Amino acid sequence: MNPTRIATWKPLYSADMLRATGRAPIAPFRRLLGMVARVAREPAVHTLLRRCQLVSGVVLLVYLSLHLINHALGIWSLDLAGRGLALALWVWRSVPGTVLLYGASLLHFSLALRTIYGRRHWKMPLTEWVRLWAGLSLPLLLIRHVVSTRLASSLYGFEPNYERIVISLITSGTQGLQLALLAPGWVHGCLGLWLRMRHRAGARRAKPYLMGLLVGLPMLSAAGFVRMKQAVLALCTGPLRTDPKLVAHQLSLDAWRHNILMLYLSLLIGAFVAGQVRNRRERRRLRKATMTV
Template sequence: MQPILRRLQLGSGVVLLTYLFLHLVNHALGIWSLDLAGRGLTLALRLWHSVPGTILLYGSASLHFALALRTVYGRQHWALPATEWIRLWAGLSLPLLLIRHAVATRLAASLYGFEPNYERIVISLITSGTQGMQVALLAPGWVHGCLGLWIRLRHYAIVRRAMPAMLALLVFLPLLSAAGLVRMTRAVMARSAILPTPDPKLVADQTALDAWHHNLVALYLLLITSAFVAGQLRNWLHRRKSRKRSLSA
């Protein structure tokens, strides 16, 4: 069973890493122009908002999260190497990104008719004061995915030889993404002395979207906490039974 679960974890992780890679690249296109980034966003929306793309992305996210809950529940000790702590911390931030993405784009489009483009997204980020949130949520998930892929594939010689290039990609892609987002923000603000108002459809339904976001984040934190507490309780009961058996022997 364990080899199957590891393959499922790797496969779902690769899908999520691909999503993050395309998202970071799309932001980085903003270094050249807002229009180029907009064309990239259109292609990304066609991919991830299609029926196969939706099933693949959110199915992989659900599977990866379920396996993470299983790991949190099943862990008997938490004395982990620094690399594992970094990967764990970065991985736990990824669902926060996906929740924000699902609410801000998919739910906003499906339920309220909001059609995202980079100008509208940038205006929304500026008015809400969350410009840095995009890369701040993307980068840890990117680190988690890259570390996980390295840990799984490091025994292959070709992967070890490619380590310098992989390290450069790990570091510079989020930096380029941040630079693209800054460039797009300046481009939007330079088009008018007065910042355009956010999309009326998004403003009208922002309270409902905020409620969705709050409830999904609360559910996510509840599941993580419950898995940890249940695992610790199971470990305590197991140690208690072991002590009783040793005393009666």
Template sequence: MNPHALQRGSGIVLLAYISLHLVNHALGVWSLDLAERGLTLAMLVWHSVPGTVLLYGSVGVHLTLALRTLYNRRHWALPLSEWIRLWAGLSLPLLLIRHAVGTRLAASLYGFEPNYERVIVSLLLSGTQGLQIALLAPGWVHGCLGLWLGLRNYAPVYRAKTVLVAVFVILPLLSAAGFFQMKRALIAAGLTALAPDATLVRHRAALDGWRHDLLIAYLLLIFTAFAAGQLRNGFYKRVSRKTAGDA
């Protein structure tokens, strides 16, 4: 299959996943209960076997193609939009690993049942609520830019530019507002009720080990792809100079 089609298809799946997360957070503007119901529906989709295969298959495909792009790139004279998209795409896993280990991996390995109340309390007690708000931003920016660069030449998409920019800006703002509203609701319920989840406390060391190992593995993949590409570029340049000199 065409790598561009694979990249676009996997990117659309990941953007849909991020969009649903933003919408779920935004529901917290109205009530914590409404956000919890939205999260339950989202988990039915993404925690099902087809949803899991589709989501993590898309993560694997998108990451593989990103490493391939790093390796194949011959120069780094890129327009600003490409630099922003590159930064957003490569920084997303650095933030996502922490969240994914504390929710999905903890649920799969140790029976943790994630919901907004447990996750927000955990973030408040660890002082990482700001990280949660920033978590989806790189993926949202990367996905929206990628989708725009791929579809901007289609007349209907270009005509809808103003609406798309409005969605691009407003949805993350609503998401952040929803998160803060849910946090205020929990704090108003009584700080004495804010206690860490027993499952997360019991398996904290193991989860921290997973975070560390996954982070190191990801950084090694990025460094290896970049370094290998630079070595290949240097080799081709030497061969070209030698060929030109012999001629």
């Protein structure tokens, strides 16, 4: 072949020509194959844990959704909200519901500790920081809720209804905290589900409606709680009085709440510190290895 022709030879199909004709160059296919190969090399245990995280998160999101819907029913009447609460208690206090709810909570929290321990760095996008903050605040709600309702019912015979719950929140001054803690848990669950589903065409088409649900349901829940508070205050002619069973065992319930909260914070801090120690040891081992080479 003529050397001059070799020097001036150009490929028959350049990248610009392929893009102009609608054909993609080969590089994206190579990247796609590389991604598929990396996914295929992931251990089966890692894939199983990711699925467990998704399933447990969906269970908790369903629980929060029903909780918010129950509050929203208070917009219409206190009686309707009470019926919704009775149905929710029947579901979650049954043996399957109890195992499902608390099993999902423990599993999701354990996987969160594993994630905190396993992180090599904390450079994350803003969405991940928001999801992390919202998720870590969710147990604060669950701890208070479990102690004030389920534990008080199991140990001291307290039977919750919305009138008693609202009066208890008003007298303790924690009604604002209760509403504030519901929203982060809802945001965490919705963001986590969206990050898993955002690549699907149906999820992208439904994004405006999902955004409306994300914002609208907590607002309806807050409005329902305010409406129930007004209804309870209208029914009470005298000063508000907390249920005598809660008053008699308040110190014990506060001790339970404090101990569980300290355990939760200790596990979080322990996982973070252990991960940082592990990272420092790995960096030190890597420096020694590079120095000996």
